[in-house]
Amino acid sequence: MGSNEGNFFGINRVTSGIKLTALWLRRAKSAVVFTGAGISTESGIPDFRSPGGVWSKYRTVYFDEFCESPAARHEYWAQKTEAHVEFAAAEPNTGHRTIAKWEAQDRIRGVITQNIDGLHKLAGSQDVLELHGTAREVSCLDCNARFPVDPFVEQFRATSVVPPCPDCREGRLKHATVSFGQMLPEQTLHRAQRWCExxxxxxxxxxxxxVYPAAGLPELAKRRGAKLVIINRDETGLDAIADMLIEGSCGEALEAIDAAL
Incomplete structure (x- = not known):
């Protein structure tokens, strides 16, 4: 088979997958979208796990270290401040906007996301379960107060001093994201499990x-009888059980599915 034929059949396979996914979405009574870093890389947000990403340049600061050590808290804030620059100016892309449109049309129940960038909400999605929290806010581990993140990032960048909680004055202020060694927010996880069931x-x-337990959610839905469609540029841990695999750009695939509805 020559390269042109290979491309032809590849395009046909993707087109068929798009059309069938659109059919399933039209017929679905309780559809859920689950998203990871790949949808946000198309908004210019790097995958922090990739070579050269923030996580490859720093050691991991575990949650218990953050709680116990002022030095660890300083290192954590240095990492988060650098990462903040990467996504603060990012805007939702066509993938985020398409998902928000489907929710507004009652085609999907909502979004379960592993991402901490807040782009689904900026795109207009209303019911977003942020499994790993949001980097657009900070929270106090001691009094549970929450604040927008930007002023505290600017304060740390200017002073290199970890900011204290403005409410309780001495509380440990942390980005409202789930750190290594920290439990996922229980209420959010339970809602996500119910949606998938x-x-x-x-x-x-x-x-x-x-990445588990998040990756276990689509797996749970599949076990309960749901169809599973995977849109990604690379192979995934659940390809073997998927009903449909669509390789390529997340935004382009979602836009094509929407056009086929």
């Missing part, structure tokens, strides 16, 4: 589906 279709977008 009740789903008849899950569309996974831009996730490698290897």
């Amino acid at each position: 009740e789903a008849d279709l899950v569309i996974s977008v831009g996730s490698s589906l290897v």
Whole structure:
């Protein structure tokens, strides 16, 4: 088979997958979209796990270290301040906007995301379960107060001093994200599990589906009888059980599915 034929059949396979996914979405009574870093790289946000990413340049600061050590808290804030620059100016892309449109049209129940960038909410999605929290806010571990993140990042950048909680004055202020060694927010995880138990279709977008417990959610839906569609540039941990695999750009695939509805 020559290269042109290979491309032809590849395009046909993707087109068929787009059309079938659109059909499943039209018929679904409880569809859920599950997203990972791949949808946000198309907004210019790097995958921090990749070579050269923030995580490859720093050691991991575990949650218990953050709680116990002022030095660890300083290192954490240095990492988060650098990462903040990467996404603060990012805007939702066509993938985020398409998902928000589907929710507004009652085609999907909502979004479960592994991402901490807040782009789904900026795109207009209303029911977003942020499994790993949001980097657009900080929270106090001692009094539970929450604040927008930007002033505290600017304060740390200017002073290199970890900012204290403005409410309780001495509280440990941390980005409202889940750190290594920290439990996922229990209420959010339980809601996500319920959505997946009740789903008849899950569309996974831009996730490698290897980070648990989050990756277990599409798997749970599949076990309960839902169809599983995976949209990603690379192989994922759940390709073997997927009903449909669509390789390529997340935004382009979602836009094509929307056009086929």
